[in-house]
Amino acid sequence: MTAIQIRPAEPSDQPDVAVLHHREWGGPYVVVHDTQYDLRELPTLVAVDDAGELAGALVYRLADDGLEVVSLVAVDPGLGAGNALLTAAEGAALDAGAGRLWLVTTNDNLTALRFYQRRGLRIVAVDVGAVDRARAIKPAIPYVGEDDIPLHDELVLERRLAPTQPGRPAAG
Structure with missing residues (x-):
């Protein structure tokens, strides 16, 4: 199995x-909770394999x-x-003193829901109609998503975090 290393993104x-964001989101912009974000302007962590090739990227913001x-x-x-x-x-959140790790996905994204709930x-929360509103900002958002599920709503997922204490692992 390939070893994965995580580090902050470099120029x-x-x-x-x-390329990864274009494949997944059609470009550097995502619209979530009625806000458009330019992924190039937010902190990014990258996963690289043992050959130094990009294996993934996580873009985040500290807020709320x-x-x-x-x-x-x-x-x-x-x-x-x-x-x-x-x-x-999660480590970055704890280092920043954040009380929770959270994200938004869409009602059709059963793969993501399974992935995040297992973790x-x-x-x-469910924001009914959030994706419908997002189309006013980003018209390229499809009307039908994964598994031919109509794409309408945002689901908010979170995990509360507790700082690590001696003899006690972090929440998770």
Whole structure:
């Protein structure tokens, strides 16, 4: 199995990260909770394999008492990059004193829901019609998503974090 290393993105990573974001989101912009984000302007962690090749990228922001995962994309899902990136994001959240790790996904993204729930995140809110509103900002958002599920709503998932104390592992 390939070893995955996580580190902050460097300027030399930008072309490969841009290709990944174009594949996943159609470019550097995502619209979530009625806000458009330019992924190039936010902190990014990258996963690299033992050959130094990009295996994934996680873009985040620190706000609202937490670390929000704005984008998490693996080059080849299922090889551990996403899990390693999410673990590193939790570490960054704890280092920043954040009380929660959170993110938003869409109602059709059953793969993501399975991935995040297996890692301790829970659905804490549903914003009905959020994706419909997002199309006013980013018209390229499709009307039908994964598994031919109509794409309408955002689901907020979070995991509360507790600082590590001697003899006690971090929440998770």
